[in-house]
Amino acid sequence: MSEKTTHNHIVEAADQLFYRQGYEHTSFSNIADAVKISRGNFYHHFKSKDEILDAVIHVRLANTRKMLDQWEIEGKTPEDRILSFIHILIGNRAKIKRYGCPVGTLCSELAKLNHGSQAEANKLFTLFRTWLCRQFILLGRKTDADELAMHLLARSQGVATLANAFHDEKFIKQEVKLMCDWLRSSTESTAQAEHSSNPSL
Amino acid sequence: MSEKTTHNHIVEAADQLFYRQGYEHTSFSNIADAVKISRGNFYHHFKSKDEILDAVIHVRLANTRKMLDQWEIEGKTPEDRILSFIHILIGNRAKIKRYGCPVGTLCSELAKLNHGSQAEANKLFTLFRTWLCRQFILLGRKTDADELAMHLLARSQGVATLANAFHDEKFIKQEVKLMCDWLRSSTESTAQAEHSSNPSL
DNA sequence: GTCTATATTTGGATAGAC
DNA sequence: GTCTATCCAAATATAGAC
Numbered sequence: 341m342s343e344k345t346t347h348n349h350i351v352e353a354a355d356q357l358f359y360r361q362g363y364e365h366t367s368f369s370n371i372a373d374a375v376k377i378s379r380g381n382f383y384h385h386f387k388s389k390d391e392i393l394d395a396v397i398h399v400r401l402a403n404t405r406k407m408l409d410q411w412e413i414e415g416k417t418p419e420d421r422i423l424s425f426i427h428i429l430i431g432n433r434a435k436i437k438r439y440g441c442p443v444g445t446l447c448s449e450l451a452k453l454n455h456g457s458q459a460e461a462n463k464l465f466t467l468f469r470t471w472l473c474r475q476f477i478l479l480g481r482k483t484d485a486d487e488l489a490m491h492l493l494a495r496s497q498g499v500a501t502l503a504n505a506f507h508d509e510k511f512i513k514q515e516v517k518l519m520c521d522w523l524r525s526s527t528e529s530t531a532q533a534e535h536s537s538n539p540s541l
Numbered sequence: 542m543s544e545k546t547t548h549n550h551i552v553e554a555a556d557q558l559f560y561r562q563g564y565e566h567t568s569f570s571n572i573a574d575a576v577k578i579s580r581g582n583f584y585h586h587f588k589s590k591d592e593i594l595d596a597v598i599h600v601r602l603a604n605t606r607k608m609l610d611q612w613e614i615e616g617k618t619p620e621d622r623i624l625s626f627i628h629i630l631i632g633n634r635a636k637i638k639r640y641g642c643p644v645g646t647l648c649s650e651l652a653k654l655n656h657g658s659q660a661e662a663n664k665l666f667t668l669f670r671t672w673l674c675r676q677f678i679l680l681g682r683k684t685d686a687d688e689l690a691m692h693l694l695a696r697s698q699g700v701a702t703l704a705n706a707f708h709d710e711k712f713i714k715q716e717v718k719l720m721c722d723w724l725r726s727s728t729e730s731t732a733q734a735e736h737s738s739n740p741s742l
Numbered sequence: 743g744t745c746t747a748t749a750t751t752t753g754g755a756t757a758g759a760c
Numbered sequence: 761g762t763c764t765a766t767c768c769a770a771a772t773a774t775a776g777a778c
């Protein structure tokens with residue numbers, strides 16, 4: 341998997357550039373420079389720029405699945421696993437500060453472009469959503485698991501957007517702490533939560 | 542203010558198009574079609590596309606200031622005013638679902654483009670941040686007012702991003718309810734909050 | 743102030759030699 | 761599989777007539 345073929349080189353370089361510069365703003369020349377091949381050589385590997393995007397999205401989907409599987413193995417409890425999710429904000433804080441969230445910014449851009457690969461890109465969000473949802477179900481919150489998953493996903497997105505705009509890593513740490521507290525209070529009140537209309541707090 | 546000059550027409554059309562399609566994806570032709578003038582005529586009013594962006598940002602800043610002033614007048618208590626902020630998500634939910642948040646998506650795009658007007662665009666965020674901060678101070682939360690302001694701003698951003706990705710207005714309403722609850726619980730516990738290390742919950 | 747015509751550049755894509 | 765040369769379309773920007 342991911343051998344050092346030219347094909348993979350292109351996808352990897354495009355992946356990075358799409359993240360840092362955005363999809364539309366990244367030209368074939370940019371990718372060609374990064375991979376050190378000529379522009380013409382591209383079309384031996386991909387029919388169009390859209391096809392490169394497609395390949396990038398599918399690589400990201402595969403990597404995300406791998407990461408979630410890993411968290412599933414490492415985390416002994418659902419709390420631990422959800423904490424793994426929350427802590428990617430810490431692990432990636434330097435990049436988030438500079439470029440935002442790779443998932444959120446891609447989906448936002450493709451929405452503006454009204455691009456055909458929107459649905460594929462959104463699967464990245466769905467991957468996290470359903471995984472988190474399953475963890476909350478395991479926590480006994482089966483009635484509002486999806487709401488909790490979406491809530492957490494939204495908070496992560498908001499943190500990434502503002503950390504990027506304000507170039508503020510400290511804010512990431514601040515909010516991660518709040519999310520951890522929120523998670524703890526969510527799990528403590530599992531029993532009574534079944535009867536509450538209010539999924540968080 | 543905002544007379545029907547060609548200049549203003551251009552700025553208004555660009556404002557809409559930048560929001561719906563993104564800045565880079567919007568061409569002079571797009572704006573020209575909307576305003577119904579020829580492309581060449583642009584350069585009588587603006588020296589470059591960047592200059593149009595600059596004008597758009599400043600119009601948005603002025604409109605935002607006007608809106609915040611209005612909320613200041615209408616809202617009798619700081620809670621009421623903060624609720625006004627939270628409820629723009631409801632008022633604009635149809636557009637947010639389709640195009641995301643106008644502030645967040647612009648700042649994210651300009652960050653990727655590494656555009657010179659990033660700082661100006663970020664002032665839109667700062668406007669909300671300082672205004673919310675002031676409201677929280679009035680609520681007696683002077684030690685953590687800015688944290689609370691940023692927290693609320695982040696949650697709004699996250700809601701907009703996910704509502705856009707999942708094309709889900711219901712999610713907006715769900716999260717607005719949670720934000721209102723959060724605000725209520727924040728204000729109830731004002732006295733003890735002074736001694737808590739934990740600004741929310 | 744507005745138009746048409748045009749210059750210039752860039753980006754995506756193709757053809758064909760090696 | 762990789763390269764050079766080239767085509768085509770679109771986008772920013774300018775010149776100059778009306």
